[in-house]
Amino acid sequence: MKPLFCSLLGLFLFLFLPLILIADDSITANDLAEAEDFAKTYYPIPTGADTWCIIDENGQAPSDLEIDPFFFEKIGISGNISKNVPKVFFGYKNDKWYLMVNQYTIKVIPVPEGYEMDSIISPGAYVLSANDGSAVSKLYNRDTNTFMGGQNSVSSYSGGIIVTSPFDFRGKLEEKKIILYDDNFKTIHERPFVSGEKMTTVRPPVEGRVVVQETPRLVNGRLDQTPSKYQTTIYDQHLNMVKALPNGWQLSYQYSDGLAVFSKKTNKYTDPAQFAIVDQQGKILLQTRKFITSGGNRKFSFIDLKTYLHGFIDEKGKEIFPARFESVTDFENGIAYATEHIKNDPNDLTSDGRDVCYELSSEGKILREIKG
Numbered sequence: 001m002k003p004l005f006c007s008l009l010g011l012f013l014f015l016f017l018p019l020i021l022i023a024d025d026s027i028t029a030n031d032l033a034e035a036e037d038f039a040k041t042y043y044p045i046p047t048g049a050d051t052w053c054i055i056d057e058n059g060q061a062p063s064d065l066e067i068d069p070f071f072f073e074k075i076g077i078s079g080n081i082s083k084n085v086p087k088v089f090f091g092y093k094n095d096k097w098y099l100m101v102n103q104y105t106i107k108v109i110p111v112p113e114g115y116e117m118d119s120i121i122s123p124g125a126y127v128l129s130a131n132d133g134s135a136v137s138k139l140y141n142r143d144t145n146t147f148m149g150g151q152n153s154v155s156s157y158s159g160g161i162i163v164t165s166p167f168d169f170r171g172k173l174e175e176k177k178i179i180l181y182d183d184n185f186k187t188i189h190e191r192p193f194v195s196g197e198k199m200t201t202v203r204p205p206v207e208g209r210v211v212v213q214e215t216p217r218l219v220n221g222r223l224d225q226t227p228s229k230y231q232t233t234i235y236d237q238h239l240n241m242v243k244a245l246p247n248g249w250q251l252s253y254q255y256s257d258g259l260a261v262f263s264k265k266t267n268k269y270t271d272p273a274q275f276a277i278v279d280q281q282g283k284i285l286l287q288t289r290k291f292i293t294s295g296g297n298r299k300f301s302f303i304d305l306k307t308y309l310h311g312f313i314d315e316k317g318k319e320i321f322p323a324r325f326e327s328v329t330d331f332e333n334g335i336a337y338a339t340e341h342i343k344n345d346p347n348d349l350t351s352d353g354r355d356v357c358y359e360l361s362s363e364g365k366i367l368r369e370i371k372g
Contacts, residue, residue: 026107027107027109027123027124029123031101031107031123032088032120032122032123034101034102035086035089035099035100035101035102036087036088037102038088038089038100038101038102038103039077039087039088039089039100042089072091072092072093072098073092073093073094074091074092075089075090075091075092076089076090076091076092076117076118077089077090078090078118078119078120086120086121088100088120090117090120092116092117096108096111097109097111097117099120109126110142111126111128112128112140112145114130114131114132115128115129115130115138116128116130116131121139123142124141124142125139125140125141125142126139126140127139127140128140201213201215203251203254205237206254206256207255207258207280209234209235209236209237209242209260209280210234210235210236210237211232211233211234211235211251211254212232212234213232213251214230214231214232214233215229215230215231216229227248227264227265228247228248228264229248230248230249230250230264231244231247232244232245232249232251232262233245234278242280242282243281243282243283244282245262245278245282245284248264248265249262249263250262250263250264253292253294253295256295256296256330257295257296257297258279258280258298259277259278259279259280259295259298259315260277261277261292261294261300262275262278263275274287274288274289275287275288275290275291275292276288277295277300285315285316286315286316286317288313288317290302290313291303291304291305292313293310294330295330296330296331296332296336297330297331297332297333297362298314298315299312299314299315299320299331299336299362300312300315301328301330302323303323307323309325309326310324310325310326310328310338311323311324311325312328312336312360320362320363320364321338321360321364324340325338325340326339326341326355327339331362334361334362335359335360335361335362336359336360336362337357337358337359337360337370338357338360339355339356339357339358340355340356340358341355341356342354342355342356357369358370
């Protein structure tokens with residue numbers, strides 16, 4: 001009788017345990033705050049193309065994590081790209097999306113059919129991506145079950161500001177109206193951008209700056225790919241113009257700690273790209289041929305295109321770490337992490353070696369070697 005009881009109990013837990021973990025779908029501000037705290041303690045790592053596992057800061061599966069990450073078909077990270085969006089984990093299972101509130105609670109996120117979760121802005125506002133292959137993001141109001149800016153729109157969010165703009169997927173962009181909303185969907189400001197013979201791209205507002213890029217069109221309607229004709233203008237959060245950059249510069253990495261990275265090519269595509277570090281007033285602080293890959297804490301990683309190794313420079317172009325690392329993270333709170341491959345015999349190309357992970361300081365020091 002006991003084996004039968006254990007089998008029935010196991011079947012019960014298998015079928016109904018996920019239901020015990022799922023709370024009602026009324027996500028509150030407290031849930032979102034708790035979910036942010038949860039995401040500060042644990043880290044998702046990919047285990048396959050669309051599957052993830054969660055580990056703690058020691059690289060171990062946390063013993064107090066009652067949510068089985070393998071319950072989900074995939075795990076996403078809201079705010080993984082923009083620092084201004086709450087960083088939380090959400091999971092997907094059987095056509096439903098869930099917010100990971102804490103170690104033992106998940107809540108259903110109501111997502112309309114045909115869309116996938118992208119980011120959670122507030123308890124009632126989500127950025128959703130169409131799953132038709134277009135990769136178009138739209139802002140969804142849970143309370144009214146509507147998309148801001150209409151069904152045929154593109155949305156982005158950052159720092160308390162939402163931008164939506166009508167978009168014609170056939171490439172006919174006569175006019176784009178950029179509307180700024182607050183978290184309660186109240187219109188702050190709106191302004192039309194007349195595209196005419198130009199393709200207008202509005203980048204999400206970050207740190208009070210909105211970057212608008214325009215690409216001219218040729219007579220036949222195709223885009224003019226001549227790099228020197230690209231036009232980029234920086235606006236503030238109310239869409240007042242701050243600075244028009246010289247032609248050719250395009251945004252590569254959004255503002256972080258007051259600085260953004262722009263790049264441009266010459267009309268000869270064989271020439272290496274130029275990169276510029278630009279402050280919030282549009283002033284170019286540095287122009288360099290170093291291939292900048294990202295930035296944080298006013299320090300910027302670059303890659304040596306001959307060795308494909310990474311290093312760091314500051315906003316003045318001074319190297320704080322030479323290109324010696326296989327991979328690096330951005331600096332955050334003065335700390336970054338880097339991996340270096342050390343060969344047993346540097347003169348033997350076939351020699352095996354080991355990968356070493358370091359904790360780096362923004363002052364250019366290796367603080368410690370992290371043991372695997």
